[in-house]
Amino acid sequence: MEVLTSSKDETTIFGQEVGKSLKGSEVILLNGDLGSGKTAFVQGVAKGLGISKHVTSPTFVIMKKYKVRGNENDIKKFVHIDTYRGLDIGELADSGALEDFGDKKTVVLVEWGVGLGHYLKTHNIKFYTFKIDALSRHKRRIMIDENFELKSKFF
Numbered sequence: 001m002e003v004l005t006s007s008k009d010e011t012t013i014f015g016q017e018v019g020k021s022l023k024g025s026e027v028i029l030l031n032g033d034l035g036s037g038k039t040a041f042v043q044g045v046a047k048g049l050g051i052s053k054h055v056t057s058p059t060f061v062i063m064k065k066y067k068v069r070g071n072e073n074d075i076k077k078f079v080h081i082d083t084y085r086g087l088d089i090g091e092l093a094d095s096g097a098l099e100d101f102g103d104k105k106t107v108v109l110v111e112w113g114v115g116l117g118h119y120l121k122t123h124n125i126k127f128y129t130f131k132i133d134a135l136s137r138h139k140r141r142i143m144i145d146e147n148f149e150l151k152s153k154f155f
C-alpha cells in the first residue's frame with residue numbers, strides 16, 4: 001500500500017495515523033533519501049503515540065528515547081534511531097539501542113534502517129519496512145509494509 005502526500009504536514013499527519021496504529025514491540029525501518037521526509041514522518045508517529053515533546057532528528061547522537069504517557073495500548077517508550085552515518089551493529093549495541101528492540105511496551109523507529117533487517121530476522125524481532133520517495137519538490141510517496149495494519153480505514 002502507498003500514500004501520496006503534498007506537504008510536510010501531510011506526511012506528519014500520515015505518520016500520526018501510523019503512530020495510532022502501533023500496539024507495542026514494533027520496529028519500523030524507515031528508508032528514503034536525505035530530505036525525503038523521514039523525520040517529518042517520525043514526528044507524526046510520535047504525536048500519534050501521544051508524545052507532546054517535539055521530536056527532532058537524532059542525527060548526531062544516533063538515538064533518542066522518549067517516555068510515552070497515556071498511550072491507549074500502554075506503550076511506554078519510543079526510541080528514534082538515525083543510522084545515516086552508516087550502520088554499525090556494534091555501535092548500536094554500545095549505545096544501548098538494541099536492548100529495546102522487541103520490548104512489549106516499546107516502539108522503535110529507525111531512519112535508514114535497511115541494514116538492520118538481517119539482524120532483526122536472526123533475532124526473531126518483528127519489523128516493518130516503510131519507504132519514502134520524493135516524486136517532486138513537495139510530492140512524496142510513502143510505501144507501507146504490506147503486513148502493517150493501519151487502524152484507520154481512511155488511508
Ligand SMILES: Nc1ncnc2c1ncn2[C@@H]1O[C@H](COP(=O)(O)OP(=O)(O)O)[C@@H](O)[C@H]1O
Pocket residue numbers: 005006007008009010011032033034035036037038039040041137138139140
Ligand atoms: N510531502 C512532503 N513530506 C515531507 N517533507 C516534505 C514534503 N514536501 C516538502 N518537504 C520538505 O522536505 C524536507 C524533509 O526533511 P526531513 O523530514 O528532515 O527528511 P529526512 O529525515 O528524510 O532527511 C523538509 O524540508 C520538508 O519541508
Ligand SMILES: [Mg+2]
Pocket residue numbers: 038039057082111
Ligand atoms: Mg532525518
